Amino acid sequence: MKILTLRLKNLNALKGEWKVDFTGAPFTDNGLFAITGATGAGKTTLLDAICLALYHQTPRLGQLSASSNEIMTRGTGDCLAEVEFSVKGTAYRAFWSMRRARGNADGNLQPAEVELAEVESGKVLATQIRPKAEEIERITGLNFARFTKSMMLSQGDFAAFLNAQENERAELLEELTGTEIYGEISRRVHEKYKEAEQELALLRGNRNNISVLSEEERASLVLALAQADNTLKEAREACEHWQSGLNWQAGFAQRLSQKQQAEAALAKAKDDLTAFAPEAEKLRLGELAEQIKPEYEQLRAAESEVQTLQQRNELLKEQQQQSAQHAESSLKEKDQCTAALEIAEQEGSARIALIHNRVIPLDNNIARLTQEKRELESTLEQQKAITGKLAADIAGYEQAVVSMHEQLTAHKNYLDVHQADSVLLTKLSGWRGQINQLGGLTASVATSEEQAVKAREQVDGQTHQVAQAEKARNEAINLYNDKQSDLTKQQQTVDSLAAEQSGQQIEQELLAIEQCWAPLNRAMSLQQQYLKLCGKQSEHKAEQARLQSDYDEAVKQRDLMREEFVALRQSLKDVTLLLKQEEQLAEFRMQLNDGEACPLCGSLSHPASGEVALDVFATLTRKHELEAQLKEAESRGIAQNELCERLRLGLEQTTQAMEKAIQDSADIAAQWETISQEAGISVALNDETGLTQYEQQQKNRGAALREQRSRANLEKEKLAALTTELNELQRQVSHCENQVALAAERLAQYQKQACDTQSALKSAQQQCAALHNSIVKETADAGHPLPSSGFAAWLDRLEEKAQQWADTKEQVTALEQQASQQAVYRENAQQNWQAAKAQAAKLSTAFNALCDTLTQHQTERHALAGITPSQTAITEAEQRIAQAKQVAQQAQERATAAKERHTGITSSLNAAVEALVAARQKTEELSERWQMQRKRAGFDSDIDFQNALLTPGLRDQLSREKQTLEAATQRHSALFESACKQYNSWLNDEQAALWQQADGDELQSKYQQANEERDRILTRRGELAARCQADDEQREKLHNLSEGIAEKEQAFEITSALHGLIGSATGDKFRKFAQGLTLDNLIVLANRQLQRLHGRYRLQRKQADGLAILVVDTWQGDIARDTRTLSGGESFLVSLSLALALSDLVSHKTSIDSLFLDEGFGTLDAQTLDIALDALDNLNASGKMIGVISHIEAMKERIPVQIRVNKRSGLGISELDKSFRFSPEAPLAG
Known part of the structure; x- marks a missing residue:
C-alpha cells in the first residue's frame, strides 16, 4: 500500500484547501522527506487527514461524528480530507467531508459524506461509513489499529511495545496481529469438551435407568398373551x-x-x-257435462253476436241522419267564406299602397333628424361638462392657494418658536456617544459593586467553611472510633454462627435436596398422567357401552328398512306386470268392432270396451307412487347403513383407546417403580396427597437451610460492609484534614481579592462622576438640560425634535413653490372657462331649431299610420288576406269531408243488415245441434246440465x-x-x-354375562400386551442408547485429545502459544532492522513460555539485560526497529510502501541521530516512501525534501507552501 496524494481543507490550524502530490517532484526524486514546523503549527494534522480520509478517525481524537468534531478549523463551515492510494497496482480514492448547516460557521454539524472509488475507472465502491471501512480493510488488509502501527507511528505510541508489561504486550500483540482468534478457539474447545463430557455422562446415566424383563419373564409373558387370545x-x-x-x-x-x-x-x-262413492258419481256427471260444454258455449256466443249486430244497425241508422245534416251546413259555410275573401283582398291592397307612398318617406326623415338631434345633444352636454369642470378647477386652485398660505404661516411660526432645536442637528450625535460611555461606566461601577459584595460574601462564607471543615474533621474521628467498636462485635457474631453449622455442610445438604427435584418432578408428572389415564378408562368404558347400544339399535332399524325396501320392490314389479297386461288388453280392445266376433271368446257384443281407461290411469298412478316410495326407502336405507358404519368405527376406536389407556397405565406403573427408588419416595402411585406432602417437606427443609445460609451470609456481608465503612471513614478523616488546610488557603485568597475589588470600584466611580458633570454642563448651555434618569427616552425625544425642525424647514420651502404654481394654474383655467361658455350657447340655439322640425314630421306620420311601424303595417295587411284565404280553403275541405262521411255510413249500414240475417240463421242451426247433444248426454234441461258442471x-x-x-x-x-x-x-x-320357545330375559342375562366375560379377558389381554410393548420399547431404547454412547465415546476421545493440547477455560493455553510464535517472528524481524540501525544490540525472549524481552549487548560479551537499562537514544533505536518490524508483521497481506514517523527524535544525540537517519536512508533505498515529522534542526539539514508548516503570527492558523495550495481548475504539482 502506497500513499499517492493527500488533499485537505480546514483541519485544525491548517485553514484553506491544500493538496500534496507524492507522485511528482520532489518526492519522486527522494522518497525520504520531512514535515517541519514550529510546535503546534499543525504538522501532525497532515497525518490526521490521511487517517480521516481512510478510517474517519484520528489517533488523537478518535471517531468523528455530527455530534463531535473538534478537528474542523474554528470559524469555517466545512472541512474535508481525501487520499489517493495504490494497492497491488490499482489506485483508489478515499474521501471524507463534513459541513455545517447552510455553510455557516455557527450552523449545526451535518452527517459526514464519504466515498471510496477507483481512480482510473471512476467506479464507486462505497458511499456509507461502515461499508467504506469494511471495503478499505478488505482491499488493504489493515484496520485502523493496524494502520497506525504499520504505516503511521503516532505521537506517544512509538515506544509503547518496548516499555509495555508482559500482559500489556500480550494484548498489544493480540490487537495488532489478530491472534485473538486463538484464545477464542481455546475457549471453544474447552466448552465443547465440557459439553461432550456432560452429554456422555447423561447418556450413561439414562442407560443405567433402563430396566428390561429377563428371558424367563419375557417367555412367560408371551405365553400368557397367547392364552388370553384363545380365551378371548x-x-x-x-x-x-x-x-x-x-x-x-x-x-x-x-x-x-x-x-x-x-x-x-x-x-x-x-x-x-x-x-267416497257419492262423490265419485258427482265426478262422473261433471265429466260428461264437461264433454258437451263446448257446444253450449258456441250457442251462447252466437246468440250474443245476434244481439250485438242488432244494436250496431240501430246506431248506423242514427249516424246516417246526422251526417246528411252536417254535409248540408258545411256547403253553406263554404259559400260565405268565399265572399269574405274577395272583400279582404281589396282592402289590403289599398292599405299597402298608402304605406309605400307616404308613410315610409316620413319615417326616413324622422330617423335622420332623430340621429342629428342625439349627436347635437351629446356635443352640447360635453361642452357643458367642460364648462363645469373648468369652474370647479378655478375654485379648487383658489382654495389650495389659501390653504398653502395658512400652512406657511403656521410652519414659520413653529421655526421662530423652536429656534433652539436647530443646534440639535450638530450636537445630538456627540451627546449620544457620551451618554453611552456614561452608561458603560455606570454598568462597570455596578459590576464592581457586585464583585465587592460578592468578595465580602466569599470571605464570610469561606470563614464559615473553615469552621465547618474543622467540625467535620472532629465528627469523622468520632465516627471512626465508634465504627471500630461495631466491627469487633460483628466479628464475634460471625464466629458464633460458624460454630453452629459450617457453610459447607449447608451447601451439601441443599445440593442433595436440589438433586432430588428432577426425579420428584418426573414422579409427579407420571402420577398426573396415571390419574388422567384412569379417568379416561372409565370414560372409554361408558362410551363403549353407549356406542354398543346405539349400534345394536341402528342395526335393527337397518334390517327393518331392508325388509320394507324388498316389499316395495316386489310390489313395484307386480304393478309393472299388471300395467303391462292392461296395456296389451287395451290394445286388443281397440281392435274390437261392434258386430265382429272377439278372437278370444267369440262374442259379438263388447260391453266393457269403453270402461278400462280409468283402471289404466289408476294403475299408472300407483306405479309412480311405488317408484317414489322405493327411492325414498333406498335413500333412508343408505343413510341408516352409513350410521351403522360410523357407530361401528366409533366403537372400534373407543375400544382401541381404552386398550391404549390400559397399556399406558402399565408403562407408567413400571416407570414409577424406577423413579421412586431414584428419588427415595415411598408413596403409592395413586396417592396424590402423599406425594404432595413429600414435596412440601422437601421445600420446607430447603427453605430452612437457605434461610440459615442467608442469615450467615448476611452477617458476613455486614462484617464486610463495616470493614468497608471503617476504611471509608479513615479516608474521610484524611480528606477532612486536607479540607481544613485548603479552606484556610482559600480564605487568604478571597481576602486579597476583596481588597483589589474595592480599589477598582473607587476608580470607576471617579471616572463616572467626571463624565456626568461634563454632559450636564454642555446640554444646559444648549438649552436642553440632562434629566436625572431616562437618558435613552430623552435622547429619542431630542432626536424627534431635531427631525421635526428639519422637516418643517423643508416644508416651508416646498409650500412657497407650490403656492406660485397654483396661482398660474388658476389664471389659465379662467380663460378656458370663458371660451367654453360661448361655444355652449351656439350649440343650444342649433339644438332648439332641430327639435321643432322633428316634431312637425312626427305629427304628420301619426295622422297617417299611428305609431305602427311601416313594415309591421304591411305585414298585418298581408296576414289578413292570407287568413281569409285559409278560412275559405278550410271551409271547402270540411264540406268535402262531410259528403264523403255520409256516403261511408250508408255503405256500412247496408253491410250490417246483411250480417244480422246470416247470424240469425247460424244461431238457429246451433240451437238444434245443442238439443240433440244434451239429450244424448242424459240431461233433460239446460238447468240439469248447468247443475252438473263442476x-x-x-x-x-x-x-x-x-x-x-x-x-x-x-x-x-x-x-x-x-x-x-x-x-x-x-x-x-x-x-x-x-x-321361539326361549325366554327373552334369560337370553339377555346370558348375553350380558358373556359380554362381561369378554371385557374382562380383553382387559387382561390389554395389560399383558402393554407389558410386552413396554418391554419392547425399553429394549429398543437400551439398544439405541448403547449405540449412541459408543458413537459419543469415540468422538469424545478426539475432543479430549484436542482439549489436552489447546483447550482451557480462559483461552490462555492456545493464545499464549500463538502469541509466543508471533513474538519470536517479531524479534527476528526487529533484529534485522536493528542490525541496520546499530549492530551493537539484538533482542531475545526472556523465557520460553513468557512474553518478556531482553536486549543482548554484543559489545559486552552477549550480556542480556533488561530493556529498561537502555539510554534514551538506545531506547529510540530499539523502539524504531520494533516499530518497523511490527509494520512488516502487520502488513502480511499488503506490502507497505509508505511509512510516516511522528516525533521521537528529540532524545537522540548527534551521533545516534546520524545512525537513525542513515537507517531511514537505507529504508528509502529499498523503495519505501518515508515521511518524518520533527522540529530538530539537524534533521532539517539532513533531509532536503521538506513540507514546511508555517504559523501566521497572532492569527492561530498555519499555512503550507504556496505550491501546495489547491486549485480546482488545475491542481498544481508538489
Whole structure:
C-alpha cells in the first residue's frame, strides 16, 4: 500500500484547501522527506487527514461524528480530507467531508459524506461509513489499529511495545496481529469438551435407568398373551351366539307387529273408498257435462253476436241522419267564406299602397333628424361638462392657494418658536456617544459593586467553611472510633454462627435436596398422567357401552328398512306386470268392432270396451307412487347403513383407546417403580396427597437451610460492609484534614481579592462622576438640560425634535413653490372657462331649431299610420288576406269531408243488415245441434246440465281424492301381502325352533354375562400386551442408547485429545502459544532492522513460555539485560526497529510502501541521530516512501525534501507552501 496524494481543507490550524502530490517532484526524486514546523503549527494534522480520509478517525481524537468534531478549523463551515492510494497496482480514492448547516460557521454539524472509488475507472465502491471501512480493510488488509502501527507511528505510541508489561504486550500483540482468534478457539474447545463430557455422562446415566424383563419373564409373558387370545376368541363366539338369539326374537316381534299394522291399514283404505262413492258419481256427471260444454258455449256466443249486430244497425241508422245534416251546413259555410275573401283582398291592397307612398318617406326623415338631434345633444352636454369642470378647477386652485398660505404661516411660526432645536442637528450625535460611555461606566461601577459584595460574601462564607471543615474533621474521628467498636462485635457474631453449622455442610445438604427435584418432578408428572389415564378408562368404558347400544339399535332399524325396501320392490314389479297386461288388453280392445266376433271368446257384443281407461290411469298412478316410495326407502336405507358404519368405527376406536389407556397405565406403573427408588419416595402411585406432602417437606427443609445460609451470609456481608465503612471513614478523616488546610488557603485568597475589588470600584466611580458633570454642563448651555434618569427616552425625544425642525424647514420651502404654481394654474383655467361658455350657447340655439322640425314630421306620420311601424303595417295587411284565404280553403275541405262521411255510413249500414240475417240463421242451426247433444248426454234441461258442471278446482280435487284412495288401497294390499310373506318366512327359519320357545330375559342375562366375560379377558389381554410393548420399547431404547454412547465415546476421545493440547477455560493455553510464535517472528524481524540501525544490540525472549524481552549487548560479551537499562537514544533505536518490524508483521497481506514517523527524535544525540537517519536512508533505498515529522534542526539539514508548516503570527492558523495550495481548475504539482 502506497500513499499517492493527500488533499485537505480546514483541519485544525491548517485553514484553506491544500493538496500534496507524492507522485511528482520532489518526492519522486527522494522518497525520504520531512514535515517541519514550529510546535503546534499543525504538522501532525497532515497525518490526521490521511487517517480521516481512510478510517474517519484520528489517533488523537478518535471517531468523528455530527455530534463531535473538534478537528474542523474554528470559524469555517466545512472541512474535508481525501487520499489517493495504490494497492497491488490499482489506485483508489478515499474521501471524507463534513459541513455545517447552510455553510455557516455557527450552523449545526451535518452527517459526514464519504466515498471510496477507483481512480482510473471512476467506479464507486462505497458511499456509507461502515461499508467504506469494511471495503478499505478488505482491499488493504489493515484496520485502523493496524494502520497506525504499520504505516503511521503516532505521537506517544512509538515506544509503547518496548516499555509495555508482559500482559500489556500480550494484548498489544493480540490487537495488532489478530491472534485473538486463538484464545477464542481455546475457549471453544474447552466448552465443547465440557459439553461432550456432560452429554456422555447423561447418556450413561439414562442407560443405567433402563430396566428390561429377563428371558424367563419375557417367555412367560408371551405365553400368557397367547392364552388370553384363545380365551378371548371363545368369549366372542359365546357373545355372538346369544346375540343371534336376541336378534331372532326381536325380528319375530317386529314382523308380527308389521303384519298387524298392514292388515288394519288395508281395512281402513277399503272403508275410505266405499265412503267416497257419492262423490265419485258427482265426478262422473261433471265429466260428461264437461264433454258437451263446448257446444253450449258456441250457442251462447252466437246468440250474443245476434244481439250485438242488432244494436250496431240501430246506431248506423242514427249516424246516417246526422251526417246528411252536417254535409248540408258545411256547403253553406263554404259559400260565405268565399265572399269574405274577395272583400279582404281589396282592402289590403289599398292599405299597402298608402304605406309605400307616404308613410315610409316620413319615417326616413324622422330617423335622420332623430340621429342629428342625439349627436347635437351629446356635443352640447360635453361642452357643458367642460364648462363645469373648468369652474370647479378655478375654485379648487383658489382654495389650495389659501390653504398653502395658512400652512406657511403656521410652519414659520413653529421655526421662530423652536429656534433652539436647530443646534440639535450638530450636537445630538456627540451627546449620544457620551451618554453611552456614561452608561458603560455606570454598568462597570455596578459590576464592581457586585464583585465587592460578592468578595465580602466569599470571605464570610469561606470563614464559615473553615469552621465547618474543622467540625467535620472532629465528627469523622468520632465516627471512626465508634465504627471500630461495631466491627469487633460483628466479628464475634460471625464466629458464633460458624460454630453452629459450617457453610459447607449447608451447601451439601441443599445440593442433595436440589438433586432430588428432577426425579420428584418426573414422579409427579407420571402420577398426573396415571390419574388422567384412569379417568379416561372409565370414560372409554361408558362410551363403549353407549356406542354398543346405539349400534345394536341402528342395526335393527337397518334390517327393518331392508325388509320394507324388498316389499316395495316386489310390489313395484307386480304393478309393472299388471300395467303391462292392461296395456296389451287395451290394445286388443281397440281392435274390437261392434258386430265382429272377439278372437278370444267369440262374442259379438263388447260391453266393457269403453270402461278400462280409468283402471289404466289408476294403475299408472300407483306405479309412480311405488317408484317414489322405493327411492325414498333406498335413500333412508343408505343413510341408516352409513350410521351403522360410523357407530361401528366409533366403537372400534373407543375400544382401541381404552386398550391404549390400559397399556399406558402399565408403562407408567413400571416407570414409577424406577423413579421412586431414584428419588427415595415411598408413596403409592395413586396417592396424590402423599406425594404432595413429600414435596412440601422437601421445600420446607430447603427453605430452612437457605434461610440459615442467608442469615450467615448476611452477617458476613455486614462484617464486610463495616470493614468497608471503617476504611471509608479513615479516608474521610484524611480528606477532612486536607479540607481544613485548603479552606484556610482559600480564605487568604478571597481576602486579597476583596481588597483589589474595592480599589477598582473607587476608580470607576471617579471616572463616572467626571463624565456626568461634563454632559450636564454642555446640554444646559444648549438649552436642553440632562434629566436625572431616562437618558435613552430623552435622547429619542431630542432626536424627534431635531427631525421635526428639519422637516418643517423643508416644508416651508416646498409650500412657497407650490403656492406660485397654483396661482398660474388658476389664471389659465379662467380663460378656458370663458371660451367654453360661448361655444355652449351656439350649440343650444342649433339644438332648439332641430327639435321643432322633428316634431312637425312626427305629427304628420301619426295622422297617417299611428305609431305602427311601416313594415309591421304591411305585414298585418298581408296576414289578413292570407287568413281569409285559409278560412275559405278550410271551409271547402270540411264540406268535402262531410259528403264523403255520409256516403261511408250508408255503405256500412247496408253491410250490417246483411250480417244480422246470416247470424240469425247460424244461431238457429246451433240451437238444434245443442238439443240433440244434451239429450244424448242424459240431461233433460239446460238447468240439469248447468247443475252438473263442476269448477276446475273441485273437479281436480275429486279426481285426485279418487286416485289417492284407489292407490292407497292397492299399496296397503301389497304391504299386507309382503308382511304376511315376511312373517311366514321368519317362522320357517332354521333357528325358529331353537329361539321361539326361549325366554327373552334369560337370553339377555346370558348375553350380558358373556359380554362381561369378554371385557374382562380383553382387559387382561390389554395389560399383558402393554407389558410386552413396554418391554419392547425399553429394549429398543437400551439398544439405541448403547449405540449412541459408543458413537459419543469415540468422538469424545478426539475432543479430549484436542482439549489436552489447546483447550482451557480462559483461552490462555492456545493464545499464549500463538502469541509466543508471533513474538519470536517479531524479534527476528526487529533484529534485522536493528542490525541496520546499530549492530551493537539484538533482542531475545526472556523465557520460553513468557512474553518478556531482553536486549543482548554484543559489545559486552552477549550480556542480556533488561530493556529498561537502555539510554534514551538506545531506547529510540530499539523502539524504531520494533516499530518497523511490527509494520512488516502487520502488513502480511499488503506490502507497505509508505511509512510516516511522528516525533521521537528529540532524545537522540548527534551521533545516534546520524545512525537513525542513515537507517531511514537505507529504508528509502529499498523503495519505501518515508515521511518524518520533527522540529530538530539537524534533521532539517539532513533531509532536503521538506513540507514546511508555517504559523501566521497572532492569527492561530498555519499555512503550507504556496505550491501546495489547491486549485480546482488545475491542481498544481508538489
